[in-house]
Amino acid sequence: MTDTVTLDPHRNxxxxxxxxxxxxxxxxxxxxxxxxxxxxxxxxLVVLGAGLTVLVCATSADDLADGSAGEAAGSFITWGMTxxxxxxxxxxxxxxxxxxxxxxIRATLTATPHHGRVLAAKALVLTGTLFVVxxxxxxxxxLGGNWFLERExxxxxxxxxxxxxxxxGSGLYMAGIGLFAAAVGLLVxxxxxxxxxxxxxxxxxxxxxxxxxxxxxEWATKLMPGNAGGVVATPVSFNPDLLDPWVGFGVFCAExxxxxxxxxxxxxxxxx
Amino acid sequence: MIEARGLTKRYGDRTAVDxxxxxxxxxxxxxxxxxxxxxxxxxxxxxxxxxxxxxxxVTVNGRSYADFPAPLRQVGALLEARALHPGRSARDHLRxxxxxxxLPVRRVDEVLDMVGLTDVAGQRVGRFSLGMGQRxxxxxxxxxxxxxVVLDEPVNGLDPEGIxxxxxxxxxxxxxxxxxFLSSHLxxxxxxxxxxxxxxxxxxxxADCSMSQFIADHAASYVRVASPQRxxxxxxxxxxxxxxxxxxxxxxxxxxxxxxxxxxxxxNGLLLHELTLVRSSLEDAFMTLTAASVEYSAREQTPAGAxx
Ligand SMILES: Nc1ncnc2c1ncn2[C@@H]1O[C@H](COP(=O)(O)OP(=O)(O)OP(=O)(O)O)[C@@H](O)[C@H]1O
Ligand SMILES: [Mg+2]
Numbered sequence: 001m002t003d004t005v006t007l008d009p010h011r012n013x014x015x016x017x018x019x020x021x022x023x024x025x026x027x028x029x030x031x032x033x034x035x036x037x038x039x040x041x042x043x044x045l046v047v048l049g050a051g052l053t054v055l056v057c058a059t060s061a062d063d064l065a066d067g068s069a070g071e072a073a074g075s076f077i078t079w080g081m082t083x084x085x086x087x088x089x090x091x092x093x094x095x096x097x098x099x100x101x102x103x104x105i106r107a108t109l110t111a112t113p114h115h116g117r118v119l120a121a122k123a124l125v126l127t128g129t130l131f132v133v134x135x136x137x138x139x140x141x142x143l144g145g146n147w148f149l150e151r152e153x154x155x156x157x158x159x160x161x162x163x164x165x166x167x168x169g170s171g172l173y174m175a176g177i178g179l180f181a182a183a184v185g186l187l188v189x190x191x192x193x194x195x196x197x198x199x200x201x202x203x204x205x206x207x208x209x210x211x212x213x214x215x216x217x218e219w220a221t222k223l224m225p226g227n228a229g230g231v232v233a234t235p236v237s238f239n240p241d242l243l244d245p246w247v248g249f250g251v252f253c254a255e256x257x258x259x260x261x262x263x264x265x266x267x268x269x270x271x272x
Numbered sequence: 273m274i275e276a277r278g279l280t281k282r283y284g285d286r287t288a289v290d291x292x293x294x295x296x297x298x299x300x301x302x303x304x305x306x307x308x309x310x311x312x313x314x315x316x317x318x319x320x321x322x323x324x325x326x327x328x329x330v331t332v333n334g335r336s337y338a339d340f341p342a343p344l345r346q347v348g349a350l351l352e353a354r355a356l357h358p359g360r361s362a363r364d365h366l367r368x369x370x371x372x373x374x375l376p377v378r379r380v381d382e383v384l385d386m387v388g389l390t391d392v393a394g395q396r397v398g399r400f401s402l403g404m405g406q407r408x409x410x411x412x413x414x415x416x417x418x419x420x421v422v423l424d425e426p427v428n429g430l431d432p433e434g435i436x437x438x439x440x441x442x443x444x445x446x447x448x449x450x451x452x453f454l455s456s457h458l459x460x461x462x463x464x465x466x467x468x469x470x471x472x473x474x475x476x477x478x479a480d481c482s483m484s485q486f487i488a489d490h491a492a493s494y495v496r497v498a499s500p501q502r503x504x505x506x507x508x509x510x511x512x513x514x515x516x517x518x519x520x521x522x523x524x525x526x527x528x529x530x531x532x533x534x535x536x537x538x539x540n541g542l543l544l545h546e547l548t549l550v551r552s553s554l555e556d557a558f559m560t561l562t563a564a565s566v567e568y569s570a571r572e573q574t575p576a577g578a579x580x
Contacts (some may be wrong), residue, residue: 013417019342027372033363033392035357096358106322107355107412112371113321135400182366206577271323 024112028121032095032129035162042129045174046137049084053077053141058148065152073154074162074235080141081134081170081233085177085226086199088130090179093194095126096185105272106163115268119186123260125181127175134174138167138233162235165245169232172249176229177202180256186263202226228252273298273451274319274420277330281475288314288349290475291328296453296468298419301350302383303466303483304455305558307566312455313352316424334418340341344373348413352424354405357545358398362389362408364480365397369415383411394521410438419447423454427461439465445541452489459555472559483554491546491552498546505542512536524550 010016016023049064056079063069064076099105110226140158142163150157156163178196184221185194205226209220220241221227229252231237274296281289289311296302317323319330321337329336332347340346356365368381384390387407390398390504397408406429413421423442427435435458443463446452456462462469469486471479479486498521499505509516515526525533530549537544555557 013345013375013379015341015376015379019372019374023372023374027368030364030368030371031357031360034361034368035359037359102357103351103353103355104357106317106320106351107369110320110337110349110351110355111344113340113343113371174384227284253493269324271317 009038021117024114024117024121025124027111028118028125031116032125036084037042037094037098038091039095039105041087042133045087045133046140048087049080049134049137049170050140050177052080052146053138054080054148056080057145061148061152061154062076064149065154067209071238072236073149073156075159076236077142077156077163078138078166078234079148080168081138081173081230082230084137085230086133086176088134088174089181089198089202090180090195091130093191093198094187096124096182097189097191097194098259099212100185100189101191101272109272116264119264119267123179126178127252130178131171131175133171134166137174138170142167151213156235160235163243166233166235169234169245171250173229173233176252176256176258177248180225180259183256183260183263185268186267188257222248225255226254227239228255274332274422274453275317275330275334276315276330278559279315279325279329281311281318281323282326282542286449287475289318289325289406289472292472292475292477293328294470294477294480296451296470298451299440299446299567300545301452301454301464301465301469302468302470304453304470304472305462305480306455306472307332308471310565312472312510313424315348315472316349316422316455320347320351321569324553331333334439338399342416344369344375344416344418346416346418348416348418348528349421350409350413350423350426351564354433355408356397356405356408362397362400363393364409365408365443366411366415373416374417374463375416379415379417383414387411388496389460389504398410401558403431404436407434410441413467420451421453423452424453427458435461459553459558460484471561474563476565478561478565487552487554488530490557491527491559492547493551495525495528495533496546496548497525497531497533497544499537499542499544501542505537505544506538508540521564 056076060069060076064071064073087187099108108118146155158164181194181198184198188194188197206224209224210217212220218241227242228248231242232249242252277293278291279289287522288420292315304312311425314323316449318325318491319332319337335345363380363384366383367377372376372378384393387405389411392404397405400408406426410426413423427437427438430438439461440492442452442454463483466483467501470477497505502523506518509525514528517524528549534547
């Protein structure tokens, strides 16, 4: 029989000898930007996030100015982000679940058979993009919305309390909520299921736990991921009983990390 | 070289692969055969580290798949199910794969050219025909110019030209000293492509031998004899202890080659109209061997039977 032939795998195709995290990151970056759903989600995020902020500021500036709204202008200046988070959730979930839906995950893991590295690269591409896009969107919304507020003499300066924090916080929250959806995607491996779970948790259950009796309802409301994490993204919260911005964001990060950790364990253990 | 040792995979209480051991040597094409559900794809998925073996090991050149720093340079694989996002273009798919293993971008264009997809490289793969998808899968397998190539049903959906191309390609890869392991249900094609066979049924190894050995062992060839004196010829041959079966006007004789049968008949002054050695095919051998381990077989049923 033929002797074992050892072929130098670099003989015909030169390149990086020991590919590492940088290569995995580059691969995930190419993957991320080469499907239309990414572009559509990001366009939707910007349009909804900035557009709705401008819209609510434009329509309620006079009520805010004469006090008849009973709310602070700071609660409106990043308001669009509460709706824009839906697109961050869609994007985050798709980054994972579209791979399972199409069988792509097998190509991913044959190219890089290191679950942790793949997950870290995916998370970095997703959160990096969402942070930048989220922050830019919040700034656009602020510039547009503030123009209407200033006309009524209630404009907010960047230096005013919480304004700058809420703009960066919007980016942080978008990144966090997207990662949360991706982690849930790892657990359920199905786009519709992941979206249903996360959207229900953030938009429905988060607003209903207040119905729990007494301190239970109070604390459940404070701790629900959308409530805890969302405070950092607005200068003045509509609900004064929520956690302080950075405390809340810390709780939110811990929650995301916990779900991500469980997702990672499941990702490693289950067959692709 | 691929080595499986006691490789086992259970899904719940169903044993898909049942303690198989085999070696796939470099420098030749090894065919992986077995009826539907025999465990071929499962074995290949375990080889690629996608499914975790319940027991046993499978290694490529002595290492587990996950231990290769740049696996695409070591093992090129075409999986059974398409592992593609339909919304991504063929070039983008190859581009991210190349990037993941630190391969240069020019390699993407090389393999696209090799499989004949250059003109449609920018199209979304969701629009690809079955055969185009297979070609892209083969491009993926060749991307890292790997010494080990694993192809699960590579000719599935290819046109005759494509089938011939895969045959030439796999033979050439083996000639270059690479390890080539491929599964297929096309027996005639496998007979032309493979040198060695690993046959499994219900998750167990049924045969692991050379192609010629396999055919010789599992389907006897016979000599077809036609004669105006059929009865006398049959009696004569039976008297020699040969196995003679009557099929209409023909006799099928086993146990002696065509020349010997001809001489025997001639010496006894009988006439012959036809004398042909009929070699049995890989398909015959495969059917004989796997008859007992076919899991999903179609019931033979006539339309009339179905109506009754
Ligand atoms: N993920 C899974 N979960 C449960 N059972 C599975 C799974 N994958 C495969 N099986 C079962 O394992 C057995 C072997 O399947 P496999 O796909 O390996 O067969 P195969 O030889 O490739 O068949 P085919 O020729 O039809 O491609 C089958 O009975 C199949 O139902
Ligand atoms: Mg199969």
